[in-house]
Amino acid sequence: MADQAVPLERFGRCALLAWQHAVAARNEAPEERRRPAIMTGHVLLGVLLEPTCAGGLILRKMGLDLQLAIDTTKFMLFYGRKPAEGAGGIVDWQNEPHTPQALRAIEYSLDEANLFHADYPIGTEHLLLGLLRVTDGMGISVLEHFGITHAATRIARDTFWERLKLAEG
Numbered sequence: 001m002a003d004q005a006v007p008l009e010r011f012g013r014c015a016l017l018a019w020q021h022a023v024a025a026r027n028e029a030p031e032e033r034r035r036p037a038i039m040t041g042h043v044l045l046g047v048l049l050e051p052t053c054a055g056g057l058i059l060r061k062m063g064l065d066l067q068l069a070i071d072t073t074k075f076m077l078f079y080g081r082k083p084a085e086g087a088g089g090i091v092d093w094q095n096e097p098h099t100p101q102a103l104r105a106i107e108y109s110l111d112e113a114n115l116f117h118a119d120y121p122i123g124t125e126h127l128l129l130g131l132l133r134v135t136d137g138m139g140i141s142v143l144e145h146f147g148i149t150h151a152a153t154r155i156a157r158d159t160f161w162e163r164l165k166l167a168e169g
Helices: 013-027 040-048 054-061 066-079 100-114 124-133 138-145 150-165
Strands: 091-093 096-098
Touching (some): 013 054, 013 100, 013 124, 040 054, 040 066, 040 124, 040 138, 054 066, 054 124, 054 150, 066 138, 100 124, 124 138, 124 150
């Protein structure tokens, strides 16, 4: 996968902040617990750490306790089993190592943003839906643990966006 598979310029402000949280969470972990690459769990953590962006607002509307989800995600990233050394085909994107699953989630988020318009910026709602499309990632595992599904999230996102289009007048 090329370094520019998804141009970082397509990320909106909130998605960029979420990705920066994901990078920081991986890179700031203690050496003995550091993951070899950014995982879908890191991306989910980034979305959860931006609670006033669309992804966080949608999850809260769905009844998710964001702090409990943050704590659970951090726990899984810290204590979860690490893959065997050299396993998984780590991919470099934006000069950071990513698992194939994390990169697929980012690619899916671009697909989600493109559903609105070919130049629509990727938001945390798109990252969230992208994470839920990667069925073999830690991100979906955490979300499903709390009863968050792809179908319900898409409906919540669509309802959220319909409300934004309402105009008084």
